[in-house]
Amino acid sequence: MLKTMLELGKIHFKEYTIYKSNFYLFTLNRIVEVIVYIFVWQAIYMQTGDAGGYTIEEMVTYYILVVTLSSIVLWGVNEDMAHAIRNGRINKELLSPISYFKYYFGIYLGEIGFAIPVSVAVLIICSIFWHIVLPTSWINMLLFLLVIVLILPTSFFIPEYR
Amino acid sequence: MSLIEVKNLTKTYKIIKKEDGLMGYFKNLIRPKYEEFKAVKNINFNIEEGELVGYIGENGAGKSTTIKMLTGLLTPTSGEIIIDGIIPYEKRIENNKKIGAVFGQKTQLWWDLPVIESFRLIKKMYKIPEGEYRKNLKNFTELLQLEDLLEKQVKNLSLGQKMRCEIAATFLHIPKIVYLDEPTIGLDVLVKENIRKFIKDINKEKKTTVILTTHDLKDIEDVCDRIILLDKGQIIYDYGKIEDIHMKEAELEDILKEIYRGAKIC
Numbered sequence: 001m002l003k004t005m006l007e008l009g010k011i012h013f014k015e016y017t018i019y020k021s022n023f024y025l026f027t028l029n030r031i032v033e034v035i036v037y038i039f040v041w042q043a044i045y046m047q048t049g050d051a052g053g054y055t056i057e058e059m060v061t062y063y064i065l066v067v068t069l070s071s072i073v074l075w076g077v078n079e080d081m082a083h084a085i086r087n088g089r090i091n092k093e094l095l096s097p098i099s100y101f102k103y104y105f106g107i108y109l110g111e112i113g114f115a116i117p118v119s120v121a122v123l124i125i126c127s128i129f130w131h132i133v134l135p136t137s138w139i140n141m142l143l144f145l146l147v148i149v150l151i152l153p154t155s156f157f158i159p160e161y162r
Numbered sequence: 163m164s165l166i167e168v169k170n171l172t173k174t175y176k177i178i179k180k181e182d183g184l185m186g187y188f189k190n191l192i193r194p195k196y197e198e199f200k201a202v203k204n205i206n207f208n209i210e211e212g213e214l215v216g217y218i219g220e221n222g223a224g225k226s227t228t229i230k231m232l233t234g235l236l237t238p239t240s241g242e243i244i245i246d247g248i249i250p251y252e253k254r255i256e257n258n259k260k261i262g263a264v265f266g267q268k269t270q271l272w273w274d275l276p277v278i279e280s281f282r283l284i285k286k287m288y289k290i291p292e293g294e295y296r297k298n299l300k301n302f303t304e305l306l307q308l309e310d311l312l313e314k315q316v317k318n319l320s321l322g323q324k325m326r327c328e329i330a331a332t333f334l335h336i337p338k339i340v341y342l343d344e345p346t347i348g349l350d351v352l353v354k355e356n357i358r359k360f361i362k363d364i365n366k367e368k369k370t371t372v373i374l375t376t377h378d379l380k381d382i383e384d385v386c387d388r389i390i391l392l393d394k395g396q397i398i399y400d401y402g403k404i405e406d407i408h409m410k411e412a413e414l415e416d417i418l419k420e421i422y423r424g425a426k427i428c
Contacts, residue, residue, distance in 0.1 A: 007283055091235060096258060
């Protein structure tokens with residue numbers, strides 16, 4: 001069954017990436033988001049010189065991570081489902097020989113497969129232009145990575161609200 | 163025991179009664195009024211393995227609703243459906259493994275990808291053994307002339323090309339039952355003939371049961387060996403064998419017109 005879900009993910013990933021501009025524009029969109037946040041916070045720091053004890057570098061790092069990770073963790077399949085109901089594609093999906101849940105989990109894997117390279121690209125590009133503050137200890141780093149891994153299945157069950 | 167058993171099947175839709183104007187819109191939003199619409203009324207029929215059944219009737223007669231109940235997409239309001247020993251809307255996944263369906267021009271193929279990608283996914287989903295998949299694909303490619311289409315993106319295919327691929331995708335796992343809801347709508351004569359011949363050939367070779375809804379009498383004449391005529395949700399005619407109709411030395415079209423007139427439809 002996992003093979004079928006992976007195959008569904010693969011085909012959905014291919015559909016996403018068939019238009020190269022989809023990838024580039026999505027990445028650009030995220031970077032613009034980072035730039036806007038950073039400008040806002042730079043303006044705040046210029047006025048106040050401080051924000052809750054965090055340095056400007058820490059705040060910039062926080063926003064780069066927020067935007068980078070939101071590409072992955074805020075990705076839900078609820079919009080795909082709503083679209084399928086509206087355009088009648090749900091008939092095809094319900095006639096699949098696998099459950100609706102598994103069908104959409106496969107689709108979700110495909111979306112995550114698309115979102116991860118976007119996030120990595122955003123992170124690399126941002127780290128070229130801004131200094132990213134690393135975690136103070138390896139344990140913090142490992143816990144942070146663990147949270148990311150755990151949030152992937154969680155974000156499938158909890159729809160996004162943006 | 164028949165392959166498909168339908169007893170006293172009824173489907174009633176609950177529809178919001180719309181009121182005119184902006185006020186009516188808000189009224190509907192807060193306290194909607196519902197009215198009931200019986201799409202299928204107490205129908206009964208049995209279909210045996212290998213039968214080619216034309217399920218016909220006017221627009222809104224209840225054909226698609228019946229097909230959706232048979233596939234398990236809709237749950238009947240009352241009555242009973244047993245498909246190969248199981249109730250489709252209770253065991254949908256189990257039922258899905260045994261059936262194939264085409265719903266008009268709604269594609270089951272992946273729009274932006276080459277046709278072969280959808281076929282590969284179907285192979286995985288239905289767990290078709292590699293050898294059988296290759297054999298079926300080769301066979302269907304020849305019968306439906308798909309050689310030049312397999313590597314093309316679905317969105318770049320014409321309506322006829324798309325439907326030929328759609329039909330191949332539906333039969334790829336050799337389902338026991340195939341529901342074809344107006345598969346030849348909007349297609350040219352040659353593609354229609356190609357599809358009809360394919361359905362007949364597969365039925366002959368694999369004993370696949372086919373239920374076909376169509377408004378094209380040639381589809382019925384060429385493909386079906388039994389017709390069930392539906393009007394306003396009720397079966398008004400269930401003719402056993404199409405040969406019997408021919409024995410009356412009359413054209414199918416004339417007979418259907420007579421049937422329709424008899425039921426005071428037109």
